[in-house]
Amino acid sequence: MTGVLASHQIEALLQRRAIRTDTPPVEGQVQPASLDLRLGTVAYRVRASFLAGVGRSVADRVAEFEMHRVDLAQGAVLEKGCVYVVPLMEALSLPADIHAIANAKSSTGRLDLLTRVITDGGTEFDRIAQGYDGPLYAEICPRSFSVLVRPGMRLNQIRFRRGRSVLDDAELAALHDAQTLVAGGPAVISEGLGFSVDLSPGPGGLVGWRAKPHTGVIDLDRIGVYDPAEFWDPLHSDRRQLVLDPGAFYILVSREAVHIPPGYAAEMAPYLAMVGEFRVHYAGFFDPGFGHAAAGGAGARGVLEVRCHEAPFVLEHGQTVGRLVYERMSELPRQLYGAGIASNYQGQGLKLSKHFRSADAPDG
Template structure:
């Protein structure tokens, strides 16, 4: 059964002990094609980001780089610009034919909260080798906003796959012909399905958001609580975008924009935003890269959903133009159709979305 494991098979991994946790698993933790990972009770402030490396443990590297440790039990602030390592509640004992990949959850990425999973012996972020046994850790670096966290919060998610079932361009074109994977723009298929940026103003003139440089703390447990004006500057068509549909990204700034295309993930497939490619431009798009089966799917309440683009500009100012391709969605077959789809009777915050900040902000 090659492909990404669905929710019911993730439940079987838990039942078999291949995925275990120091506390009982909670409702909603198993998603259609992934498992949410929970923060433990201690955060280690470290001098720098690191990977354990072959034959090394994360605990050994923490001992090398630790500055101080923070008890999260009553809640604690992780400060903007600092790097933390937090042991997660979950641990793995993967079978030899099963690998895993982790990513930030959507709300995490929309806060410019860089968080990646690291493991003992790991030589890559967010990649967990077949047969891996041991503790999982989250490296967390708040980039735009300081955040208040507590044990049990879910910032990362993990996907399990057996073999590889990525669709090549021919198979992707056939799937698009059968099910219409994108609308609102042409299907650009080249090593995946191309994503382009929409810089046209909405009815209220809004094109996107830019994170303000000096803000208060965001409590990640507060949903629909914060006024966007305290944390974001509006980018509007008559001020932020010129008459030719262009915006100049400032180095070090973080933006929330939206794709021109409405995306559809059929029930038997999952998708992932492909890694940033330097030749695309002087920016990075999309920290949170998982798209679940049923995202934008009509019977699951979607009818197409546009992709929110989390954009950070790097070293030099960069001109981004309306319709410019900024990323690729790679589609992969599921090992089995999930028992429940994204948006189908579960708490799916971004089904049918357009331009949307994280769930912590008032609409």
Template sequence: MTGVLPSQAIEKMFQRGEITLAQPLVEGQVQPASLDLRLGTVAYRVRASFLAGQDCSVADRISEFEMHRIDLTDGAVLEKGCVYLVPLMEGLALPQDVSAVANAKSSTGRLDLLTRTITDGGVEFDRIKPGYSGPLYAEICPRSFSVLVRPGMRLNQIRFRRGQAVLSDAELADLHQQSPLVDGTAVIEDGLGFSVDLRLPGSDLVGYRAKPHTGVIDLDRIGEYDPQDYWEEVHSTSGRIILDPGAFYILVSREAVQIPPAYAAEMAPYLAMVGEFRVHYAGFFDPGFGHDAAGGTGSRGVLEVRCHEAPFVLEHGQVVGRLVYERMSALPEQLYGAGIASNYQGQGLKLSKHFKSPR
């Protein structure tokens, strides 16, 4: 069947040797429509980000660009502004009719921890051709905070696809009629558009901006950090804010989004013409995200925003990105938020899981 492969199909890939493991799977690693990827035991500090390039291996590139290597066994700090390459515990031997796409996990994106997957012979980040056989690597560049990592940590995830199953705008409009995808008017153009909310009910707090000089974040520590030590609150009474070049913001979508069980979605930038900023670093929405959430109103999408080039005025309701919907090849046996300890079901404006609830 054409479409994104569900959890039960991913598990069969292990049985057939299409996904290889340096260490046994851990609980929760297989998600409804994706597989979490785990850091290995060593990190290479490299001079610059790179792709292997056609007919070249990542190992050859490492030997060219390596500055030093770091043993992660007992934990190690990846410093803000540096670029690291980490071999992952998972490898692939894909069939000729299955491709893959990777992305940062939600908590990774909310820490401004740029994490991309590269492969031998790869000419694109996060895109893996059908039939690829070889190792996987995570390129990690902490942008706002230095982080403490250990082997087995899961910073990015991978989806597997058979064929093309992206919904056309007409198909997306039909799906919205059958099962509303947003709680308001659906803006459909090359996907489902979503806008930024700068008028949150009962508050002039509209987001957070990363502080420039902070301590290290241990990625194993959940709910332990005081947001005030790492974030400045962003307030607005006018429905607009000015984004500063180079600054990193956490904002929230105006729309509450739903992903029906037979579909998955990926967040994509809207159009470069609307402003010089990036609106996401983590882009997978699993089947069931926001579906039948409390009150039946879906879940907001958290926006990880970085402004480029020049200060930019962001207005309430401005369309800043889109969701591209795809069919699942089969219904997953487990949906997002349904008993699998999903961190962001029913979310609003929310920092990563490492932080205490703001006072």
């Protein structure tokens, strides 16, 4: 069947060596509709971001642009503002009818880590062609915080698809009527499900967080230990609007609560210039079951990772900032997001990454 492959189908690809790794997979690496990718043992500091290009290998391009290499074996700091290429532990020998798409994991995006997968012969980031046979690499550019990484850390995830089964607007409207895909606002359906930003003041008037420009290093293995005040400025507004500064990074939250039913997956559509000069959400996968277990399918709000580009931009409460594209699963996953897999962000409100002590505002 066409659609996104479920966890047990990904496990079958591992068994058939269509996904190759010399280091056995770890518990939790296979997610309901994706596979986490693990960092290898070395990072190459390169002069600039690049794509391999047709007929060229990533190793050739690294040799062309390498400045120095960093041994990750004992842990090493990737510096803010620098570009690194890290060979991943996983490689692919995809069947001719399966292609793949990668994206940053949620915690990666919430730290403003620009993290993309590149391949030999690749002409696009995060896109792996049908039948690709070769290694995988992560390009990592810390934008707001320097980070301490080690081999085996999982910053990216990859989905596998057989064909494509994206829901058109009529199918999406019918699914919403049957299973309520969005609560807290009207269902705006146009080439996907639109969502907007919530700038109504929460407890203490909090509407979001802005990354501080000069901070310490974040060790990605340390969970729930960092004081948000050392890395983030809280944002307050009683006017239900926010002026975004060029180059600044923000954590905000969607007004709507989103629901991904078990037989479907969703992806955040790419940045669209017509909604403003900013980018929303680096981590664009929503797994089957997101918002499904919370309050019997009442949905979970989407955290928005926002970076403003060329000019200051006024963001208003309720302004549409993106859309979710829904796609059918090839088969029903055996486990859902939030159901026994220690999902960090099920039922979330305004929430920083898992590395920080709780400073999230509850829904309401």
